[in-house]
Amino acid sequence: DAKTTQPPSMDCAEGRAANLPCNHSTISGNEYVYWYRQIHSQGPQYIIHGLKNNETNEMASLIITEDRKSSTLILPHATLRDTAVYYCIVNLGNEKLTFGTGTRLTIIP
Amino acid sequence: EPEVTQTPSHQVTQMGQEVILRCVPISNHLYFYWYRQILGQKVEFLVSFYNNEISEKSEIFDDQFSVERPDGSNFTLKIRSTKLEDSAMYFCASSAWTGSYEQYFGPGTRLTVT
Numbered sequence: 549d550a551k552t553t554q555p556p557s558m559d560c561a562e563g564r565a566a567n568l569p570c571n572h573s574t575i576s577g578n579e580y581v582y583w584y585r586q587i588h589s590q591g592p593q594y595i596i597h598g599l600k601n602n603e604t605n606e607m608a609s610l611i612i613t614e615d616r617k618s619s620t621l622i623l624p625h626a627t628l629r630d631t632a633v634y635y636c637i638v639n640l641g642n643e644k645l646t647f648g649t650g651t652r653l654t655i656i657p
Numbered sequence: 658e659p660e661v662t663q664t665p666s667h668q669v670t671q672m673g674q675e676v677i678l679r680c681v682p683i684s685n686h687l688y689f690y691w692y693r694q695i696l697g698q699k700v701e702f703l704v705s706f707y708n709n710e711i712s713e714k715s716e717i718f719d720d721q722f723s724v725e726r727p728d729g730s731n732f733t734l735k736i737r738s739t740k741l742e743d744s745a746m747y748f749c750a751s752s753a754w755t756g757s758y759e760q761y762f763g764p765g766t767r768l769t770v771t
Binding site: 589590593597643644646647 | 661688690700701713748752764
């Protein structure tokens with residue numbers, strides 16, 4: 549799995565967009581970028597994934613740079629329930645997930 | 658919305674006892690996983706299972722651990738002789754080919770070994 553680098557923590561005001569960066573400079577051409585989150589010891593929750601193109605779903609948007617060496621997860625209107633640890637993971641898809649320490653996102657009322 | 662379920666939610670056992678943690682993956686999924694998370698630490702991969710056999714396992718998954726899919730719905734993790742250091746949250750996950758393999762996790766079983 550390619551190594552990823554994320555800031556250890558971030559704050560965001562409730563109602564604002566939360567932008568979570570991830571560096572994955574050694575990603576290979578056929579590796580996906582996945583984002584998961586873990587809310588206080590619950591099971592990790594899948595958010596979104598992408599290969600080359602930007603992606604959007606009901607939870608978030610994923611912006612991947614053209615060289616694929618970094619990406620940003622965007623939560624467009626953060627709520628208190630978005631407070632969690634967010635993990636950026638790159639892999640081929642049908643294999644184990646290797647979790648790092650992620651970014652602890654705190655939504656401030 | 659389909660979800661992965663796990664039972665029990667909390668299991669307390671004495672050191673040396675056998676435990677079986679149970680999972681019901683999402684019904685049309687074909688790939689199954691166990692992960693664990695020791696309190697305050699990272700989520701760690703234990704084992705993946707596909708087509709009725711282990712496809713990959715970590716160093717943690719030694720001879721004391723085994724997995725089974727005894728019927729068409731359950732996926733179990735057995736620890737033969739528990740140790741204090743097996744105390745952790747154990748998460749089951751499942752995935753299917755949908756163009757990629759996003760994994761869906763259960764709520765976890767908290768195992769406490771005393």
